[in-house]
Amino acid sequence: MKRIMIVDDEPSIRRLYQKEFSEDGYEVVLASSGQEALNQIDNEKYPDLVILDIKMEDKDGLEVLDELRGKHKGLPVILNSAYSTYKNDFTSWLADAYLVKSPDLSELKEKVRELLTV
Amino acid sequence: MLTTFKNGHFTGIQSSQSSLKANLKGYIVLNRHGQFCYTSKTIPVISNNPEELARQLSALRFHIDHPEAPGAFYKSNKADDREAYTVYIGPGPASDEVLVVFYESGLNIDGDRIMNSEIFILSLITQALHAINQADNLSDILRIILIGVTAGSGLGFNRAFIFLTDMVDNRPCLIGVHAIGPSSPEEAGAIWHKLSIGEMTLDSMFEDVLRHSHRDSQSCEGLLGGLCIPLDNKDNLFAQAALEMKSMIIDESVLNVPAYEDLRRRLGTGPLAVVPLVGKESLQGVLIADNFITHKPITESDLQLLEIFARYASDTVEKFRLYENLERKINDLKRANEMIILNRENLIKAERLSVLAEMAGHVAHEVRNPLTVIGGFAKSMLRKISSDHDNYEYLNIIVEQVSRIEQALGKFTSLLNYQKKNDRVCNLYEIVKSTLDLKAADLVNCRFEINAGELIQIKADPDLLRQALILIINKACAIIEDKQKMTLTIVRVGQKAIVYFEPGKNKKTYAQTLFRNFHLGGNHEIRRELAIALEILKYYGGNIGLQTDGADDMKFYVEMPIFEEGK
Structure with missing residues (x-):
């Protein structure tokens, strides 16, 4: 079973994604902050893919992404933000995909499938 | 007579x-x-x-x-x-x-004329000053003076030329500005005929000038085009007459040397009466007159009359030049003031854009997150109930309405949707220059210089592009070492216009730092501002980049597509 890590400081978003991806047959690991996500990954809860929010309190998603690229080069990361302007931030280009949050999760699910198949 | x-x-x-x-x-x-x-x-x-x-x-x-x-x-x-x-x-x-x-x-004919000259010259000056008082520009005043010098009922010279002082390449010079007189005996004959039958009088000629219907007065104007006598050339007799403020008759034999070749070629040969135009405050120029057509010798008394007339004319010329200078300065100030207002508006627009983007970001975050949750769960529930369930219709309505809000939010959060765009073909140099002017007051820690060769045109909204450049320049200044020079070089590379940002030293480190700031900047605010700049550039097909030229040379640049007619 593929393990997906959801990193978002919004509990409702975490809950929604957990429900949706669990129902699709993935093991879902949750992190409520960037630092928590990094700690979990370092402590062997190594996911197959990370869905990463950007705007978070302690450490933003772009900083987490930068660290992940340094330590875990091959780990697929999807940036999933309510902001569209971060698309122009060069760091966001380091991610495998950038998707703006939407109630319609079909695009996100498709991207997850695509990245995990590769 | x-x-x-x-x-x-x-x-x-x-x-x-x-x-x-x-x-x-x-x-x-x-x-x-x-x-x-x-x-x-x-x-x-x-x-x-x-x-x-x-x-x-x-x-x-x-x-x-x-x-x-x-x-x-x-x-x-x-x-x-x-x-x-x-x-x-x-x-x-x-x-x-x-x-x-x-x-x-x-x-002693000349002696007799001198005896009566006071009345004669007073009458001429009165008539000329009366006309001058009605003139509303310097050009008309100079023409009236020239008419006074040449009209038969005036001082009666054949031709007259006015040279005014001005700076040319930082050198004080006498510049030929106006001339009057016939260019040939035939033309002279026609004018004198009109004078003899009373069709032309001194007053009527002054009237013509004031009505801007100068007749028979521009024939030799072309002779002066570009004629310039440097005042620092102490050997030049005209410069001497001006600087030493002395009138003189310059004989044609004196002019027969290479130094005066240009003057001789233009004005022809013959003695010239040269009188300085000296106002109360300063030297204004020289008045030159000759008898090119009749070859009548210029006497000392002719020179004295010319000098008296020139003395009165000089004051008027000086006053009017001071007035024109003052008027020009007032207009410059007005233009500068307009630029300040315009620049302030542009600066406000750029800042407003940044604030709007920030607000849009907050709205996006605060609305899109709950929207995702509501819509996401509604969809999830919808998938699990049959279409004949009581709540199916209501969940469907929630999903539809959430979708509508999401679409509206998409438009709202796209920063450029706020902007009324006025795209047009513009000169990239002008946009960069006006952006720097806009920021001039804030750019205290570095000096900007622009290098631009050929005219490079782009198509964009100049205000919007200036706003993007302001945000980039803000960052470019924030990281430059104190008091350094920053050169912006605008060049064409293929179909792209490139603006290179190069500091005076540590070019490579600077370029790397600036570029890194775009994607690894210290905080959200900085990155968002740079993201806005990039969004604007990309909207017009532009971008930013880093160019490496050898191991130690690296340049940060902004690029925009060049506009070419028909492409």
């Missing part, structure tokens, strides 16, 4: 000078072929035949060709064995005849 005839015979010249009649030695009337028509009972020995007369009186040929030309006094050329005479040559009793009157050689 009025010549009177009775039954075709010369009876006298009416003049305030009583000595004229007393010293009269005889007269001759010549026809258009130069042949004698009438002679007085006794005539001086030099005038036995027309050929001899023409040799002695070089101005006679001109008067025969132009019998309508106003009369003037001349001195005959003194032959070895013959006496020199003072001669009056002017219109004869018939329209195609010329009258030659001989006087004793001792007659």
Whole structure:
């Protein structure tokens, strides 16, 4: 079973994604902050893919992404933000995909499938 | 001066000078072929035949060709064995005849004119000043002065030129600005004819200038085009006349040296009267006059009259130039003020754009997150209930409405949707320059310099592009070492216009830092601002980048697609 890590400081978003991806047959690991996500990954809860929010309190998603690229080069990361302007931030280009949050999760699910198949 | 005839015979010249009649030695009337028509009972020995007369009186040929030309006094050329005479040559009793009157050689015609010159010059100055007072620009004032110098009822020179002081390549110079006078004897003849039949008077000529219908006055204006006499050339007689503020008659032989070749080629040969135009405060220029057509010698008394007239004219010229200068400065200030207002508006727009983007970001975050949750769960529930369930319709409505809000949010959060775009073809250099002007007050820690060669045009909303550049320049300044020079070089590379940002030193480190700031900047605010700049650039097909030229050379750049007509 593929393990997906959801990193978002919004509990409702975490809950929604957990429900949706669990129902699709993935093991879902949750992190409520960037630092928590990094700690979990370092402590062997190594996911197959990370869905990463950007705007978070302690450490933003772009900083987490930068660290992940340094330590875990091959780990697929999807940036999933309510902001569209971060698309122009060069760091966001380091991610495998950038998707703006939407109630319609079909695009996100498709991207997850695509990245995990590769 | 009025010549009177009775039954075709010369009876006298009416003049305030009583000595004229007393010293009269005889007269001759010549026809258009130069042949004698009438002679007085006794005539001086030099005038036995027309050929001899023409040799002695070089101005006679001109008067025969132009019998309508106003009369003037001349001195005959003194032959070895013959006496020199003072001669009056002017219109004869018939329209195609010329009258030659001989006087004793001792007659001091010039002295007489000087005696009466105070009234004459006062009258001329009064008329000219009256016209000048009605003029509303310097050009008209200069033309009125020139008319006063050349009109037969004025000082009577054939041509006159005005040179004004100005700076050319940081050198003080005399620049030829206005000229008046006929360019040929034929043109002179036509003008003098009009004068002789009363069609043109001094007042009517001044009126013409004021009505901007200058007639017969621009013929020799072209001679002055680009004529410039450096005032620091101390050997130049015109510069000397100006700087030493002294009037002089410059003989043609003095001008016959290579240094005056340009002047000779333009104005022709002949003696010139040169009078400085000196205002109360400073030197304004020089007034030059000559008798190019009639070759009448310029006397000291001519020069003195010209000098008196120039003295009054100079004050007016100075006042008007000061006024024009003041007016120009006021206009410059007005323009600068308008630029400040415009720049302030642009700066406000750029800041507003940044604030709007920040607000849009917050809205996106605060609305999109709950929207995702509501819509996401509604969809999830919808998938799990059958279509005949009581809540199916309501969940469907929630999903639909959430979708509508999401679409509206998409438009709202796209920053460029706020902007009313006014795209047009513009000069990239002008946009970069005006952006720097806009930021000038804030750019205290570095000096910007722009290098631009060819004209590079792009198509964009100039205000929007300036706003993007402001955000980039803000960052470019924030990381530059204190008091450094920053060169912005605008070049064309293929179909792209590139603006390179290069500091005076540590180019590579600087370029890397600036570039890194775009994607690894310290905080959200900085990155968002740079993201806005990039969004604008990308909207117009532009971008930013880092160019490596060898191991130690690296440049940060902004690029935009070049606009080319028809492509």
